[in-house]
Amino acid sequence: MLGSGARAREAFFDLVYEPRRDGEGAVVGIQMIGVETTQVKHAQGLMLEHQVLLEQIARQALLGDVLDGMARCIESLTQNDVRVSVLLADPDGAHLRHGAAPSLPDFYNQAIDGIAAGEGIGSCGAAAHRRGPVIVTDIATDPFWDDFRELAGKAGLAACWSTPIVARDGRLLGTFAMYHGVPRVPQESDFALARVFTGTAALAIERHHVELAKAAAEARARAAHEALAEAVRVEQKLRAEAEERAAAAAELAAQMRAAAVAQADSPHPEQCQLGGRAGCTAPVELKVTDSWGDSAWGCFIHAEEALFNVPSVFLASEESKGLAAYRNR
Numbered sequence: 341m342l343g344s345g346a347r348a349r350e351a352f353f354d355l356v357y358e359p360r361r362d363g364e365g366a367v368v369g370i371q372m373i374g375v376e377t378t379q380v381k382h383a384q385g386l387m388l389e390h391q392v393l394l395e396q397i398a399r400q401a402l403l404g405d406v407l408d409g410m411a412r413c414i415e416s417l418t419q420n421d422v423r424v425s426v427l428l429a430d431p432d433g434a435h436l437r438h439g440a441a442p443s444l445p446d447f448y449n450q451a452i453d454g455i456a457a458g459e460g461i462g463s464c465g466a467a468a469h470r471r472g473p474v475i476v477t478d479i480a481t482d483p484f485w486d487d488f489r490e491l492a493g494k495a496g497l498a499a500c501w502s503t504p505i506v507a508r509d510g511r512l513l514g515t516f517a518m519y520h521g522v523p524r525v526p527q528e529s530d531f532a533l534a535r536v537f538t539g540t541a542a543l544a545i546e547r548h549h550v551e552l553a554k555a556a557a558e559a560r561a562r563a564a565h566e567a568l569a570e571a572v573r574v575e576q577k578l579r580a581e582a583e584e585r586a587a588a589a590a591e592l593a594a595q596m597r598a599a600a601v602a603q604a605d606s607p608h609p610e611q612c613q614l615g616g617r618a619g620c621t622a623p624v625e626l627k628v629t630d631s632w633g634d635s636a637w638g639c640f641i642h643a644e645e646a647l648f649n650v651p652s653v654f655l656a657s658e659e660s661k662g663l664a665a666y667r668n669r
């Protein structure tokens with residue numbers, strides 16, 4: 341550990357010890373050369389973990405799983421007690437939703453879910469608003485945390501560094517935050533970690549958005565296809581009904597022609613009796629009757645109209661003999 345308190349950091353060194361000799365070859369001292377390898381060590385770990393995340397993204401793993409994995413990876417790469425949170429921006433960029441925070445308590449995640457992006461709304465709301473990093477090294481005294489200080493205290497959080505996650509086109513995608521249990525000032529390696537992982541998170545979130553858009557487009561195409569199929573079904577049904585009606589009309593016309601032939605020799609008036617108040621001067625063609633024995637002679641048009649519109653009307657026919665024949669059976 342180098343340094344102390346808020347500035348303490350873990351460091352790694354390669355140490356080389358060499359004896360110093362005088363002209364006679366006797367050892368007069370030891371030369372020690374230390375080369376710090378912390379960054380190399382971090383970079384190696386980072387590269388391995390990062391590779392795993394990129395493979396997950398390429399495999400189109402669920403966004404929640406990728407972000408969860410990312411959070412756990414950073415927590416394991418960092419020697420200090422760090423807890424990671426990713427919030428996702430609404431499409432309008434005005435609010436932040438829970439994305440991943442596997443090591444933060446549920447009550448904290450629920451309370452943060454839906455916070456506005458705005459100046460002074462914790463580290464994340466401010467980072468989202470500024471589109472730039474917001475480093476709060478001590479939540480207990482930072483005015484940005486006035487509204488969330490008690491909540492953070494309950495969750496055991498003392499510092500929060502937040503970096504916005506931004507798409508290639510500049511859209512806000514979310515925020516990436518590193519929380520600490522004690523007040524802490526970030527080191528250059530922390531910034532490097534944040535840069536790498538906000539880039540990775542941006543990739544994962546943009547990929548997720550593409551998948552959502554694709555799914556929505558597919559759903560729209562399916563809906564359009566179903567609407568078209570329904571329209572075709574309705575059209576077919578209407579055409580079938582129209583064909584049925586046409587067939588029924590043709591059958592009735594044939595029956596009317598046959599009845600007219602059969603009734604031609606019966607005595608009848610000259611003019612249609614079914615023209616109503618307006619009257620009809622067309623010559624009589626056939627006789628219609630109803631079940632009460634009322635009957636009238638009419639032209640084809642008015643006889644047909646009566647057959648359609650009066651439920652009890654039918655074509656008069658001597659051939660069917662009628663009720664008298666039945667009574668006298």
Ligand SMILES: [Zn+2]
Binds near residue numbers: 613614615621639
């Ligand atoms: Zn008529």
